[in-house]
Amino acid sequence: MNSITYLQSLNSKLHQLLNSRDDIIILGEDIQDPYGGAFKVTKGLSQKHPQKIFSTPISEGAIIGVANGLALRGFHPIVEIMFGDFLTLTADQIINHLCKYKWMYNNRVDPSVVIRTPMGGRRGYGPTHSQTLEKIFLGVPFLDIVAPSNFHDPGQLIENCIDNGGPFLFIENKSLYPNPIYIEPSDYIRNFKVEISGEKKFPIIHLSNNDFEEVDFLIFCYGGIVPIVENASDGLLRDEEITSELFIPSLINHFNDWRISEKLLRCKNILIVEESSTPFGWGAEIVSWLIENHKISRNKTINRIGSLHCPIPSSKNLENIVLPSADFIIQTIKDLV
């Protein structure tokens, strides 16, 4: 198993992109060296490419607007929004500008901007630096949202976003930065047999702890919640002999490439686990998709697990109550079977 981390994958890919292409510009707050960004994703870039790295004032709206202008005139900007919570300040630029121009101008332009941002809690940063706010952007037309898990290669996904073109919101759950990622093809990772489906650019990872035979639970999850679901899945197999299969997309707001096998559709229990709170969220959309496209029968259980529907507390013990934990997932599943 290789030993590169989620953070290293991102950082080395940005170095590589700047070395190999002239049209990449990176903008964000405090991204220049020696600081290299709040989470060090841009470390070392400004030393090697001082003309391509723009540390900006605290002006999230303008940063996205400037990136949009650069893109309309031929560049491929990558923007870092220091904390995903600050995306609220960019909403007009994303919704009414960046994601509108191509369509509104009858495909005469095609601005490509990748907006990277760290999301999520478990660091004790409290109500305004811990949220999972991609939830409010999931339904924006022409905005693709990519949220790599630790089973994806986040650096490669950034490059794929750029090659694909168009506006992308790229969600990096900050709890994943130190995690090792699994990027070499492998049939098994730890207790799981691995399969990959979907478009090659934005792969969907399937993990089964029953060799892709029938399982007790089908679990949908993405991004930073994946290692937690993985732990819960291990615990359930070990202690309760409950088997599960995980469905982990990278492009989280399109169903185009999502396929559920007949075998899996016979699974009695479906669970969706997300780090946002569940009301009106990602899980709700998946449930609708399952019902509309897969005629899910009544003898199944379908459940969602997410954060409690309240701000993320600073106090560690309260944060642990609000965010979904492996123990909570295990208990929920045990109660269901």
Place this chain on the structure above:
Amino acid sequence: MVLIRRFELKLLELFDLGLLTGTTHTYIGQEAVGVGIISALEDKDIIFSNHRCHGHFLAYCNETDGLMAEIMGKKDGIVGGRGGSQHIQYKNFYSNGIQGGIVPTATGMALAEKIKRTNAVTLVFLGDGTLGEGVVYESFNLASLWKLPIVFIVEDNRYAQTTPTEAAIAGEMVNRPKAFGIRTWETDSFDVTEINEFTSEIVSFVRNETRPAAFICHTYRFGPHSKGDDFRDKEEIDRWKQQDPISLFEKNNNLALESIKQISKDIDIQIERAVSFGKSSPFPSDLI
């Protein structure tokens, strides 16, 4: 100026006939600003306009057929009927309907042209009301900090829809860009030639020094903000109409009545052709 005036009068007529839907923001009265400014630009320069964009657009390219069809929502409009009156794109001309939101995008375009060393100047149109938007000041700051070749034009037509500037703007407008170290010009002229000369001076400063500039143009719109939202005194409007930029141009240039009539006649033919073009174009059906 005559083309813009008569084109927009025609739009109002078409609204009354039920041939146009949605809304429109006319430029009538402000023509000297758009024409004076845009005629001072080079082909490579970029214009980002706003909701009140017809005047800027016609000053830029004279594409009456495409604009008329676009406002009618037809397939042969400049952007296939998708954008309508406020959202158009043609060559180096862009417009969008969100107040102030276009300003950072234009700033990014100026950065792009600076990096590419094209020596192109980007020009963005704001209104007095737009000065209420925070992202404008984020953009002023970045443009000055990064020495970007951009001109911020503020067209102060005295009202933000129905709110007079006195009720919306504290302090002097010119002090806003100046506070960011942006060299700022100001005029209350309705003379297109004078505005053109000012602009040439501003644009060559921006091009030669690679620095931003601002140009505050105090003007007046003779028509309502959009439709059915005019609460101004008729006397006030009539007083401003005495400064009509078209009459002023005729007077200053001693244009003979005959030549004015001929210009208007030619323009009306062009506009009628645009109306026929728009009418004969099909409605779009393709959403992709």
